[in-house]
Amino acid sequence: MTRTLIHDVAAHSGETITIKGWLHKKRLLGGLNFITLRDRTGLAQSLIQDKDELEKLRGLHIGTVLSLTGMVVADERAPGGAELHDVKVEVLVPVTDEPPIEIDKPLEHKSENLDTLFEHRVIGLRNLQEAGVFKVQAAIKEAARQYLASQDFTEFNSPKLLPGATEGGAEVFKLDYFGKEATLAQSAQFYKQIMVGVFERAYEINPTYRAELSATTRHMTEFIQLDVEMGFVDFDELLNTTGGLLSSVASRVWDTNETELKKWNAQPVKLPEIIPRLALQEVHELYSKATGEDTRGEKDMRPDEERWVTEYAKKNLDSEAVFIVDWPASEMKFYHKKSESDPSLVERADLIFRGVEIATVSMRENRYDVLLQQLKDIAGGDPEADGFRYYLQAFRYGLPAHGGFGMGLERLTQKIIGLKNVKEATLFPRDINRLTP
Amino acid sequence: MTRTLIHDVAAHSGETITIKGWLHKKRLLGGLNFITLRDRTGLAQSLIQDKDELEKLRGLHIGTVLSLTGMVVADERAPGGAELHDVKVEVLVPVTDEPPIEIDKPLEHKSENLDTLFEHRVIGLRNLQEAGVFKVQAAIKEAARQYLASQDFTEFNSPKLLPGATEGGAEVFKLDYFGKEATLAQSAQFYKQIMVGVFERAYEINPTYRAELSATTRHMTEFIQLDVEMGFVDFDELLNTTGGLLSSVASRVWDTNETELKKWNAQPVKLPEIIPRLALQEVHELYSKATGEDTRGEKDMRPDEERWVTEYAKKNLDSEAVFIVDWPASEMKFYHKKSESDPSLVERADLIFRGVEIATVSMRENRYDVLLQQLKDIAGGDPEADGFRYYLQAFRYGLPAHGGFGMGLERLTQKIIGLKNVKEATLFPRDINRLTP
Numbered sequence: 001m002t003r004t005l006i007h008d009v010a011a012h013s014g015e016t017i018t019i020k021g022w023l024h025k026k027r028l029l030g031g032l033n034f035i036t037l038r039d040r041t042g043l044a045q046s047l048i049q050d051k052d053e054l055e056k057l058r059g060l061h062i063g064t065v066l067s068l069t070g071m072v073v074a075d076e077r078a079p080g081g082a083e084l085h086d087v088k089v090e091v092l093v094p095v096t097d098e099p100p101i102e103i104d105k106p107l108e109h110k111s112e113n114l115d116t117l118f119e120h121r122v123i124g125l126r127n128l129q130e131a132g133v134f135k136v137q138a139a140i141k142e143a144a145r146q147y148l149a150s151q152d153f154t155e156f157n158s159p160k161l162l163p164g165a166t167e168g169g170a171e172v173f174k175l176d177y178f179g180k181e182a183t184l185a186q187s188a189q190f191y192k193q194i195m196v197g198v199f200e201r202a203y204e205i206n207p208t209y210r211a212e213l214s215a216t217t218r219h220m221t222e223f224i225q226l227d228v229e230m231g232f233v234d235f236d237e238l239l240n241t242t243g244g245l246l247s248s249v250a251s252r253v254w255d256t257n258e259t260e261l262k263k264w265n266a267q268p269v270k271l272p273e274i275i276p277r278l279a280l281q282e283v284h285e286l287y288s289k290a291t292g293e294d295t296r297g298e299k300d301m302r303p304d305e306e307r308w309v310t311e312y313a314k315k316n317l318d319s320e321a322v323f324i325v326d327w328p329a330s331e332m333k334f335y336h337k338k339s340e341s342d343p344s345l346v347e348r349a350d351l352i353f354r355g356v357e358i359a360t361v362s363m364r365e366n367r368y369d370v371l372l373q374q375l376k377d378i379a380g381g382d383p384e385a386d387g388f389r390y391y392l393q394a395f396r397y398g399l400p401a402h403g404g405f406g407m408g409l410e411r412l413t414q415k416i417i418g419l420k421n422v423k424e425a426t427l428f429p430r431d432i433n434r435l436t437p
Numbered sequence: 438m439t440r441t442l443i444h445d446v447a448a449h450s451g452e453t454i455t456i457k458g459w460l461h462k463k464r465l466l467g468g469l470n471f472i473t474l475r476d477r478t479g480l481a482q483s484l485i486q487d488k489d490e491l492e493k494l495r496g497l498h499i500g501t502v503l504s505l506t507g508m509v510v511a512d513e514r515a516p517g518g519a520e521l522h523d524v525k526v527e528v529l530v531p532v533t534d535e536p537p538i539e540i541d542k543p544l545e546h547k548s549e550n551l552d553t554l555f556e557h558r559v560i561g562l563r564n565l566q567e568a569g570v571f572k573v574q575a576a577i578k579e580a581a582r583q584y585l586a587s588q589d590f591t592e593f594n595s596p597k598l599l600p601g602a603t604e605g606g607a608e609v610f611k612l613d614y615f616g617k618e619a620t621l622a623q624s625a626q627f628y629k630q631i632m633v634g635v636f637e638r639a640y641e642i643n644p645t646y647r648a649e650l651s652a653t654t655r656h657m658t659e660f661i662q663l664d665v666e667m668g669f670v671d672f673d674e675l676l677n678t679t680g681g682l683l684s685s686v687a688s689r690v691w692d693t694n695e696t697e698l699k700k701w702n703a704q705p706v707k708l709p710e711i712i713p714r715l716a717l718q719e720v721h722e723l724y725s726k727a728t729g730e731d732t733r734g735e736k737d738m739r740p741d742e743e744r745w746v747t748e749y750a751k752k753n754l755d756s757e758a759v760f761i762v763d764w765p766a767s768e769m770k771f772y773h774k775k776s777e778s779d780p781s782l783v784e785r786a787d788l789i790f791r792g793v794e795i796a797t798v799s800m801r802e803n804r805y806d807v808l809l810q811q812l813k814d815i816a817g818g819d820p821e822a823d824g825f826r827y828y829l830q831a832f833r834y835g836l837p838a839h840g841g842f843g844m845g846l847e848r849l850t851q852k853i854i855g856l857k858n859v860k861e862a863t864l865f866p867r868d869i870n871r872l873t874p
Binding site: 125126131135155158160161182184194206209211213222386390409430432 | 460500501560563579582610619635648834836846867
């Protein structure tokens with residue numbers, strides 16, 4: 001018999017239908033024997049009255065793949081408003097071992113349990129609440145693509161196998177490439193800038209690699225970055241596009257995935273039309289005054305300042321996100337652009353959302369000669385090295401004023417849902433201690 | 438003055454507007470000095486009458502970034518039906534060196550020129566015809582996602598850093614992972630099967646790595662694979678979904694990108710509603726009869742058979758694509774499923790499209806015990822090894838009948854456009870000889 005999907009069951013009241021899926025729950029009470037089946041569209045309850053049918057499930061565990069044929073009976077107490085009666089059971093794939101992790105109840109996400117969670121990820125993801133995280137993540141990607149398409153961006157794919165370290169830093173994975181050394185891309189930075197010369201507005205949702213030696217709640221060795229770059233813009237337009245993306249994603253994901261979000265007690269995101277901007281020094285001063293801890297000499301945001309400024313912005317600026325602007329040029333990357341009005345500052349912003357930085361935004365230096373000088377002075381880079389030579393061509397042959405941002409998909413998912421650790425928003429997280437499953 | 442995009446110029450007839458972009462062409466004829474500007478929306482012609490304005494362009498080359506302000510005059514001979522007169526020129530970014538590759542004329546794609554093409558890719562992509570390939574590629578991805586979403590598939594991201602070789606083969610890149618050995622994913626095979634237990638229907642558009650020692654027109658070390666997997670299906674439904682994806686993509690891309698496709702003289706794809714199926718042995722026999730070359734003992738398709746069967750299917754089956762079915766079980770991978778009606782065959786198909794295999798489709802063995810045996814017998818794999826252990830959990834705890842396919846995005850792009858080499862459909866190709874740009 002043709003398979004009926006579970007979300008369509010109630011529409012077949014009075015008919016005999018077949019549903020297929022995984023055994024999700026058994027409640028064998030002698031007289032009233034209920035089982036719950038899970039398919040990709042939901043859960044359905046079935047009443048098994050015949051003893052021979054019940055016997056087929058003896059010794060079988062949650063996860064057993066079943067085909068159930070029965071009569072649909074409307075019942076408000078059942079999930080979906082209907083259940084199957086007089087059920088014939090066909091065991092498609094028996095599971096004879098008890099699963100190592102619970103599938104039918106919310107899993108514990110305490111920090112001391114996370115390792116167990118990830119160790120059993122292959123099965124734990126079948127838990128509807130866990131799967132919901134990645135339904136939301138898929139929706140975030142789709143919403144981001146929709147927003148970017150509406151703004152005339154073109155998607156591209158850049159290589160992850162590179163001839164050498166680019167942005168610098170020791171955190172780079174190296175591999176043997178037919179006798180030469182190759183590195184894994186730490187970001188699509190150079191390629192997205194190159195693509196400004198081609199499409200003006202380009203983006204990529206791509207894996208990114210950092211050989212992070214620390215095992216914190218924030219760091220992974222592999223993550224998905226939303227890399228966006230746009231030409232013929234100034235810093236103000238760039239920040240508005242970045243903020244527009246966050247607003248658009250945060251609102252659409254509630255339209256498409258309210259069910260999953262509510263299971264995690266996620267809160268709708270509150271953002272004003274224009275995300276407010278605060279100067280780094282201003283935040284240091286406000287924070288120092290409020291907490292008594294003096295950060296006025298700092299050249300970066302401290303993690304506790306990121307949390308504090310979120311609360312501050314929520315209370316005073318009616319926004320759960322804030323751009324931190326006016327960063328000191330002394331700390332800039334070689335491809336950043338100094339502010340024309342004050343060369344001691346750089347046109348960079350960090351987007352702080354719900355307590356963490358989810359994106360770094362900056363205008364790029366687009367003048368070939370100035371960039372060449374900055375490469376030498378700031379990164380100590382050799383313009384003739386394979387890692388820089390091709391990148392520099394884009395500037396030598398004309399790139400307009402441009403800027404962009406990188407936004408971590410897992411961190412965005414984490415914060416939209418309200419998860420504690422970015423790894424909870426990663427299907428199969430990778431860090432210094434974990435390369436499996 | 439606010440920037441007007443070039444595709445909007447004609448709508449401003451009689452007004453003074455500003456356009457911004459790259460100098461695409463100069464025709465300085467003394468009396469009539471025309472320049473063409475390129476932005477992300479097209480090309481616009483401008484007439485420069487004032488000598489001082491013209492003087493600003495002296496010594497500047499194609500690629501110079503300009504802002505042009507002038508009066509819009511309708512003119513049918515101009516691209517877009519209008520041009521700018523009385524133009525004031527502002528040089529935003531001067532280009533003082535002549536570009537190493539032509540931007541305003543179609544680039545040569547002869548096999549002896551490809552290395553030059555890729556060496557100058559950073560600038561060559563600004564050529565509108567070249568950029569068009571990647572506009573089409575972006576549209577193919579979008580069309581594939583739309584089709585898969587319409588069929589209830591959920592997108593996921595699997596890790597590319599793996600604990601060991603999985604599908605086997607020597608073509609695997611190895612890297613040092615904090616003192617342990619890691620490998621780069623050769624495919625999302627195991628993860629997409631694992632995701633059947635979570636979403637039933639799952640897909641990923643993801644980079645894939647093969648340490649291919651051969652430098653042919655078909656092989657790259659990094660490419661983008663469309664990995665699709667679906668549960669609760671049989672081989673027939675699986676083939677129909679695979680064919681449905683190809684048909685849907687091939688038709689939508691003509692709706693969205695006819696301009697780019699026509700520039701390459703691409704031909705619309707002819708496919709019947711159901712893509713025909715031919716048995717491997719049948720193809721060998723037809724081919725042997727038609728060509729006199731005996732391939733009846735072969736266990737695979739020869740490249741010239743792939744080309745031949747395309748012509749055969751076009752003529753006799755009215756289709757530019759054909760599934761080759763009934764593959765010998767002697768050649769199967771350990772995760773393939775043998776045909777129940779004839780265990781000497783495996784439920785696998787190769788999708789041949791315009792002369793090459795663009796996808797391998799197969800049903801997977803979903804019975805834990807049988808899979809375990811096949812892993813040992815066929816792959817010589819250790820079920821306790823990190824590369825297999827977690828994968829096998831998915832089966833031990835219940836996976837339904839399922840199957841899927843991997844389709845190469847670059848090869849699909851190549852064939853839809855009609856390019857000779859798959860590398861022409863790759864932004865920055867990687868092979869044994871090339872790790873740049």
